[in-house]
Amino acid sequence: MKRYLLFLLALAALPVFAAEKPAGTSFAIDAAFPGGNILVTKIEGDTVQLAPDNRDSKLPWFYWYFRVTGAGGRKLTFLFIKNNVGVRGPGVSVDGGKSWNWLGAASVVDGTFSFTFPAGADDVRFSMGMPYLRADLDRCLAKHKDNPFLQIDTLTKSRKGRDVPMLRIGDKQKKARYVIAITCRHHCCEMMASYVVEGLIEGALADDAAGRWLRENVECFFFPFMDTDGVEDGDQGKNRAPHDHNRDYATEPLYPEVAALKERLPALSKGRPLVFLDMHDPALRTDIHETLHFLEPEERDQAARMDKLCSYLERDQQGPIIYRKANNLRFGSGYNTHVERPSPLSAGWARSLPNTVLGCTIETAYANAGGCEVNTHSARELGRDLAVALKHFLQDKPETITAK
Amino acid sequence: MRLPSLFILTTAHAFVFSSARADYVADFTLPPKVEERSIIGTDGWDYRLPTQKGDPDTARVVSVRWNGYKPALMLKGANLKCAVPPTTGSKVIITFDLAVTIRDSGNGRPFRIGFGGAPCGELFIDMTADGGLGCQADGSGRGGEIVLKRSEVKNNSFYHCSVTIDYAKQAYAISITGRRKDDSAFQFTTDARPFESKSKAVSTIYIISANSMTAYLDSVAIKSE
Secondary structure (H helix, E strand, O other), rough: OOOOOOOOEEEOHHHHOOOOOOOOOOEEEEEEEEOOOOEEEEEEEEEEEOOOOOOOOOOOOOOEEEEEEOOOEEEEEOOHHHHHOOEEOEEEEEOOOOEEEEEEEEEEEOEEEEOOOOOOOOOOOEOOOOOOOOHHEEEEEEEOOOOEEEEEEEEEOOOOOOEEEEEEEOOOOOOOOEEEEEEEEEOOOOOHHHHHHHHHHHHHHHOOOHEEEEHHHHHEEEOOOOOHHHHHOOOOOOEEEEHHHHHOOOOOOOOOHHHHHHHHHHHHHHHOOOEEEEEEEEOOOOHHHHEEEOOOOHHHHHHHHHHHHHHHHHHHHHOOOOOOOHEOOOOOOOOOOOOOOOOOOOOHHHHHHEEEEEEEEEEEOOOOOOOOOOHHHHHHHHHHHHHHHHHHHHOOOHHOOOOO | OOOOOOOOOOHHHHHHHHHHHEEEEEEOOOOOOOEEEEOOOOOOEOOOOOHHHHHHHHHHEEEHHOOOOOOEEEEEEEEEEEEEOOOOOOOOEEEEEEEEEEOOOOOOOOOEEEEEOOOOOOOOOOOOOEEEEEEEEEEOOOOOOEEEHHHHHHOOOOOEEEEEEOOOOEEEEEEEOOOOOOOOOEEEOOOOOOOOOOOOOOEEEOOOOOOOOOEEEEEEEEEOO
């Protein structure tokens, strides 16, 4: 049995649920699909005790994603520890992972939630988030397959031989003045950031003022899956041993995605002013982890530029996630304290390139951003807002902005 | 999707509407209003109270992405007034479209809009636990009636608001239509409600908006018979 495949059958249904599904009918829980991750530790009747499969992560982490089949018409109760379920409950998909909704905060008590499966529902997915995989990116890109401004390329091959996608958006006939590089999933579990990236892609391709300006003036590179194997295999990725993908930049990289980015991005940017944004999700709950925030760079000029970008985002945002600059994490506070040189972090490495005008990390909360629901729609809209803010930011010639 | 003007019009109302004349119209698509620019200093709009640091970006005309890029006035922390030509008819119809982006929770009334000389009270967003979209508040930021609970307000979706004031009969009626969060249709209408006021004309628009939410205003019209 593959290590990510845990397939258990529950044969006995409690009499109290007999009206919903005849006792003795089986259901199955598994994670044998892209992104799947679950450990089923116990099944008693219609109550299932579960936990994330931590795999090679050095610290306990909270990513899980499982499928229930054969439970149509039945009510099941799932038990996790509290810290493994987010503040709006689990993500639920009744169409095989194509669309997602939060079950709702009221549905969860101390990590326990119940779900009544619609009659005939034969593939219901549950996750701590709203999983985003290569197939989701492909669905997005399929809408633009004839767009002459989009070029789908391969950055490299992953350790397991998968193609690592790289997208290029811009007018191939022109040499753009600026370069934007967007990376995501250095921590493969942080899937909500992928919807933001998808919104950025849509924004760069949009037939609106921001999209047209970006295509005219910027060459955009997207590296959506910096831990491609981890995304598809359903790993935690965060704190992976011996170090994770976003701690792989200081010396000779362990991971082919990082090695390829370090080699290719300087060549792709050709000395043009570069904006580098590394997209993440923070922890699952509490405090700053329930906000949208940028991590301020240590370098004062870059911090001033980030502040400018954030001012535009705050002013121009039209999506459902209300962003406030005040939520940004200043350098030296909270967990934004990395001072190692050379930096092991992607954004820190990017800032060390001579042509980088801004390199920073953006953290999008998994489910709750300051009282605004983060979901597939609102996260994509945040990406659209970021595209607009980037346009205004670059129109300001950020290379001329210095700290006062 | 933005609803067409669904507010209920009786046959008599329809007749009145068709014979009404526009005293003030602002759809934010026409000059002198310019996209990506502040509304301050344009077409009678000015600060009611200076905003923090005098930020002109708190009231801007923008293309609204979620509304087919149609321009609207975006408000974030603006305290505005707009002097309009005083209405001259005995019956006045005020219409406008309002959309908001709000959080799950909050406090106070981060958005209020009122019309000087219109004795119908303010329309507002109340973010307290029992709050929501309301109307008929007095000018102090209190009172009024919640017509759509906060949890049912649909973000980024225009609510069409209409107030008909009959100064001769000293009565007004309010209609608000739009969508609930679950996308079902929402409609609120009042019967004619009496008022006592010496006012005979609408002469100003005022808006108080906090920066804890975003509001969009479109298609403001004040017409009189």
